[in-house]
Amino acid sequence: DTGVSQNPRHKITKRGQNVTFRCDPISEHNRLYWYRQTLGQGPEFLTYFQNEAQLEKSRLLSDRFSAERPKGSFSTLEIQRTEQGDSAMYLCASSLGTNSGNTIYFGEGSWLTVV
C-alpha cells in the first residue's frame, strides 16, 4: 500500500498521560501536514513540514504538542499531559512538490480519547 499510514488508529488514555502518534507519508512526498478534527467540524491545520524542517505551526499547537520529522520521512506528533479537550482525530497528510498546486493526500487518522 502506498498511501499515508498512521499509527495507532485508536488510543484511549488517561488525563495527564503522554501520547505519541506516528505518520508515514507517501514515499518521496516532501511535504507532511498534521490536522486535528473534532466531531461535526472540518479538519484544522496544526503544523507543516517540508522535508525535515517544520515551517509553520498553528496557534492551536500549544506547548504540550510537539511534532518532529527527523529524517524527512516519517513524523511523530506527541501530546504531553493530555487533557480531555485533546480528544479528537489527528490526521496526517502528505504532498509532493514545492509549489502550492499539488494534491494533498490524507491518512485514515488516529483517534484519541482522553478519559
Place this chain on the structure above:
Amino acid sequence: SQQGEEDPQALSIQEGENATMNCSYKTSINNLQWYRQNSGRGLVHLILIRSNEREKHSGRLRVTLDTSKKSSSLLITASRAADTASYFCATVTNTGTASKLTFGTGTRLQVTL
C-alpha cells in the same frame, strides 16, 4: 479557523438523484480541493481545481469554481447509497512556501435506497 462554509450542512436524497453542494470562501486562493469522508475515516481526495480553471469533471463528479464570487460547487450525478458521506471543500491560499489546506465545515450527504 474555518475558511469557508458548505451549504447545505446536510442533504438527504434518493438513489439516482443528483446532489449539489456549495462552498464559499473568504480569501483569494491558489486552488480548491474537494474531499469525501466516511464516518470515522480519513479524507479521500476527489478533485483539485486551480484558480484559473472554471470547471472540472471526474466520473460522476463535476466541480465548478467562480473566483469572482469566491464560491465552488460539487455536483454528484446519479447518486448511489455508497456516496453517503461528509463532503468538504478546502482551499489553498497563496502563502509562499506553505500549501496548507483550510477546510469548511462540510456537507453531510445521505443517499437512501
